[in-house]
Amino acid sequence: MKRRDFIYSLIGTSAICSSSTCNAFLNFHEEAGIIIVGAGGAGLAAAARASELYKGKIVVLEKQSKIGGNTLISGGYLGVVDPKRQGPLMIFDNEEKHFHDIYSKGEKQGDPDLIRTLVRHSPRMLEWIEAQGVQFQNTVIEIYGSHYPRCHVPSLPNGLGYINTLSEKAMENGTEIRKNCKVTTLIRDKNGRVSGVQYTDSSNKLFSLYAKKAVILTAGGFGANTKLVAMYDSRLANLTHNCGPGSTGEVLLAAEKIGCELIQMENIQCLPGVHPTGKIRVRFHNDVSRFILVNSEGNRFTDEGESRNLLKEAVLNQPGKMCFSVIDNDGFNSYDLLMRRDAIRGIESGDAFKGDTLEELAFKMKVPAKNLKKAVQTYNETINKGINNPIIKPPFWSARTSMSIHYTMGGLRINSKAQCLDRTGNVISGLFAAGECTGGIHGKNRIGGNGICDALTYGMIAAESAINTN
Numbered sequence: 001m002k003r004r005d006f007i008y009s010l011i012g013t014s015a016i017c018s019s020s021t022c023n024a025f026l027n028f029h030e031e032a033g034i035i036i037v038g039a040g041g042a043g044l045a046a047a048a049r050a051s052e053l054y055k056g057k058i059v060v061l062e063k064q065s066k067i068g069g070n071t072l073i074s075g076g077y078l079g080v081v082d083p084k085r086q087g088p089l090m091i092f093d094n095e096e097k098h099f100h101d102i103y104s105k106g107e108k109q110g111d112p113d114l115i116r117t118l119v120r121h122s123p124r125m126l127e128w129i130e131a132q133g134v135q136f137q138n139t140v141i142e143i144y145g146s147h148y149p150r151c152h153v154p155s156l157p158n159g160l161g162y163i164n165t166l167s168e169k170a171m172e173n174g175t176e177i178r179k180n181c182k183v184t185t186l187i188r189d190k191n192g193r194v195s196g197v198q199y200t201d202s203s204n205k206l207f208s209l210y211a212k213k214a215v216i217l218t219a220g221g222f223g224a225n226t227k228l229v230a231m232y233d234s235r236l237a238n239l240t241h242n243c244g245p246g247s248t249g250e251v252l253l254a255a256e257k258i259g260c261e262l263i264q265m266e267n268i269q270c271l272p273g274v275h276p277t278g279k280i281r282v283r284f285h286n287d288v289s290r291f292i293l294v295n296s297e298g299n300r301f302t303d304e305g306e307s308r309n310l311l312k313e314a315v316l317n318q319p320g321k322m323c324f325s326v327i328d329n330d331g332f333n334s335y336d337l338l339m340r341r342d343a344i345r346g347i348e349s350g351d352a353f354k355g356d357t358l359e360e361l362a363f364k365m366k367v368p369a370k371n372l373k374k375a376v377q378t379y380n381e382t383i384n385k386g387i388n389n390p391i392i393k394p395p396f397w398s399a400r401t402s403m404s405i406h407y408t409m410g411g412l413r414i415n416s417k418a419q420c421l422d423r424t425g426n427v428i429s430g431l432f433a434a435g436e437c438t439g440g441i442h443g444k445n446r447i448g449g450n451g452i453c454d455a456l457t458y459g460m461i462a463a464e465s466a467i468n469t470n
């Protein structure tokens with residue numbers, strides 16, 4: 001990173017705050033127009049959009065040595081209403097249906113204004129990112145937990161298309177993206193406006209950066225910070241997570257220190273994943289039409305097609321907070337080479353089991369054979385044959401499965417312009433936020449495809465608001 005000589009000094013202004021996080025006497029090392037904290041999907045959407053509309057200096061600070069965050073490692077599926085792709089597939093979707101899916105699957109805990117804004121602006125976001133060069137396949141699909149076929153599949157794997165395209169656009173327009181820069185502190189001036197940030201570089205040297213126009217927080221969630229997760233839901237202590245290492249939530253805590261309100265922090269999404277003592281993630285649970293979950297007694301205890309939060313609650317209530325996913329050989333063969341390889345490795349590591357009969361499988365799983373056979377038999381007798389597949393073809397397979405932390409629905413309270421709000425509901429001047437670091441959109445349960453949709457749509461909105469507000 002090139003350090004500028006410019007010293008912006010606020011010496012002479014009178015302080016209204018005495019804490020170090022509200023330091024009106026700070027000597028800033030440097031000045032920018034807009035500062036964006038975090039270079040994942042939301043941050044890069046904000047940077048690309050701001051750089052189209054604003055000619056001042058835009059700086060993105062990313063703490064990791066590479067950009068992308070969870071967006072990069074995500075499945076990349078994007079849930080947006082899109083008559084152009086859904087129409088030819090006879091999928092009759094609309095804004096109202098998208099709103100209803102988010103609100104009802106989130107158990108009505110999401111803020112209707114924020115959801116309304118998301119569903120209204122996401123088709124515009126899709127059009128905008130396609131115009132920037134993000135490419136998608138022509139089809140839309142229903143991914144696990146999305147409950148409706150509106151997920152777009154990017155042409156490049158995972159979140160690569162979003163990250164490459166949006167970062168290139170932002171940089172073409174003059175945005176600086178600085179890696180290894182970890183934001184530690186937010187600064188409010190004597191009028192209460194957020195006027196800059198402090199950050200450390202890779203050698204732990206402290207810098208301060210003044211923002212003439214706005215600071216936009218896009219630092220993602222806190223799913224990788226297992227201690228913080230356990231503070232909000234102690235049942236999740238010691239569970240594994242599948243988040244990127246950047247999802248540690250310190251920006252949320254820094255924002256709280258200067259008066260931002262954090263909401264719904266206890267709403268933490270989990271997916272079936274690797275057991276805490278396990279080594280290999282064996283994914284027999286990916287295709288809802290082919291597996292059952294049984295507990296350590298061999299009993300089936302839930303409908304596997306339930307929403308993610310109900311599934312989480314069901315598994316957490318089982319002895320040892322764990323269960324087994326069970327499939328037959330047709331189910332095994334339906335998975336791709338990588339998943340089958342993981343299953344074979346899982347058998348070696350003790351994370352998966354295989355038996356020529358259900359009795360042999362039960363013996364290896366150390367569950368009562370009578371119960372496992374009954375669970376499989378009842379499933380086979382009661383399934384909807386057109387939709388689900390029976391578990392009948394030997395050999396039979398199972399994998400030890402626990403809940404794994406995936407996404408944090410809580411975070412900074414914002415309004416529909418992506419402005420951060422304080423604990424009395426007032427706007428904090430100069431401060432905006434977007435993506436997983438915000439709370440109140442998804443309520444108790446985020447439906448599949450809406451993480452990327454939220455990050456990119458509110459990233460775009462935050463940039464537009466930052467430029468048009470103040």
Ligand SMILES: Cc1cc2nc3c(=O)[nH]c(=O)nc-3n(C[C@H](O)[C@H](O)[C@H](O)COP(=O)(O)OP(=O)(O)OC[C@H]3O[C@@H](n4cnc5c(N)ncnc54)[C@H](O)[C@@H]3O)c2cc1C
Binds near residue numbers: 072181
């Ligand atoms: C394995 C996995 C698969 C997923 N698949 C999907 C999917 O297919 N579809 C979907 O809709 N959602 C999916 N999600 C959820 C989705 O990835 C997130 O909702 C989305 O990426 C959040 O984007 P974001 O920009 O808010 O955060 P991120 O993309 O995580 O970006 C946040 C960035 O901020 C940086 N940062 C954090 N703290 C600081 C700091 N102090 N200073 C500077 N930088 C900081 C981080 O390093 C990171 O780069 C998935 C999540 C996971 C974990």
